[in-house]
Amino acid sequence: MILNKFRKEVLNGSVREIKKSLREVNQMVSPDNEDYLMRINSLVNRLEDSKTERRDRQEILKLSERLNEKKIRLPDEIAAEVEADLAEVDRCLENNCLRSVVVLCGRILETALHRKYYEATQNDLLEKAPGIGLGKIIAKLSEANVVLDPGLTQQIHLINQIRVFSVHSKKEVFRPSQEQAEAMVLYTKDVLRKLFG
Known part of the structure; x- marks a missing residue:
């Protein structure tokens, strides 16, 4: 990107x-x-x-053309899924599908936070609470004594708020700008690096 x-x-x-x-x-x-x-x-x-x-x-x-991005170290269990989502994010950005970028960033964070919770507790929230939101996953991580940087939780909440406005029907259609979508991607990648780096 x-x-x-x-x-x-x-x-x-x-x-x-x-x-x-x-x-x-x-x-x-x-x-x-x-x-x-x-x-x-x-x-x-x-x-x-x-x-x-x-x-x-x-x-x-x-x-x-010879440059490449810093690799994000991901757990093997989610690496293929997250990398596929990140590749799709790039395609969406290139084609100006900005609401799709927002949705995918939320999905990537859900995948990552579910994995982080599983690593800390050996409990699979996807089985026990499949519809749990990002805010509740963060609360569950806190209950499991997983300390997240306060700035990191704010980034996650910001991405989630924009995702909610993009996904759920509102009076006015929310259309993120190119800059907002790019910022969300940067925040999402930063969250991944901080969670698993």
């Missing part, structure tokens, strides 16, 4: 927008991409030179 946004900026954006997007890329790529990232940073800094700008943009695009 962030890499695609960066590539679009390299193709069409101003140098200022490319640099802004590159700051996000620097934070999310895998450490084993350091050589590519250093070269990209160097080329982006040269973009002000109009003589080499076109060639530099092409080189940046080529190098960016």
Whole structure:
């Protein structure tokens, strides 16, 4: 998602927008991409030179194809399901299906929190309380003495609130913006990293 946004900026954006997007890329790529990232940073800094700008943009695009996101360590039991959902999130973002992004982020969090609860208690909430909401799962985790960072619970609650507005019928249809959807994806991935990292 962030890499695609960066590539679009390299193709069409101003140098200022490319640099802004590159700051996000620097934070999310895998450490084993350091050589590519250093070269990209160097080329982006040269973009002000109009003589080499076109060639530099092409080189940046080529190098960016070799970058990959930091892996999120997931329990084997949910890895395939969560990775499939994350891949679908990317497809939804690319096709501007933003309410679907919101729904999938909620689903990913439900899967992750159910797993975290199971790891702590050996009790499967999916069997005992299949319709339990995210807030109640967080409360159950707290009862099981699983300490979650307060900021993390706020992120989860925010994602859940937006999911509720997107899924359930309201007077007005809620349509998340591209930026809101992208932020939800970043928050969701951050929650996964903090839960299982």
